[in-house]
Amino acid sequence: MNELAVDRARGRRITPPTDGPARAAALRAVDGTPASPLRPGRELTGEDADRLAEVAAELRPVFGRDPAAAALVNATLIRHGAVPHLFGDPPVLAFHREDADLVDGWAASAATALAMVIGVGQGVRLRSCEADGCDLVFFDVTRNASRRFCGLSCQNRAKASAYRARRRA
Secondary structure, three states: OHHHHOOEEOOEEOOOOOOHHHHHHHHHHOOOOOOOOOOOOOOOOHHHHHHHHHHHHHHHHHHHOOOOHHHHHHHHHHHOOOOOEEEOOOOEEEOOOOOOOHHHHHHHHHHHHHHHHHHOOOHHHEEEOOOOOOOOEEEOOOOOOOOOOOOHHHHHHHHHHHHHHHHHO
């Protein structure tokens, strides 16, 4: 999601890819991560990447404590045909139709994961970085759900900025 829907990261302006081939290349660069939409045997096209960018933009507000988060997730679940089923040998649990295309499969799985997090009362862990100049989103895995920044670079920048502000005052 961050690769397709964010224009500020770690204090710098970034330009998210704006066309299918560039978006596909950005997604291939993060291939192998749990959130990667790429799966063996499925080629990612520029059109797929454009559709994934739309899904990322659609789900982005869920990470900002938007009161309409449940409605956004529900709409995505319906639109992309989320339905749990087992497939393969050994069986693997998926949250999309067996015949779903790459985009519907990824969107249904992502929306299902977000729905599960929100549904068990952990929606507060879906966070957006609080550092100035950073819009990255993340899932807070700290014990007391207190993480405020996407990573150490943003945390360090924010603390240094606060220190300098105190020194000036």
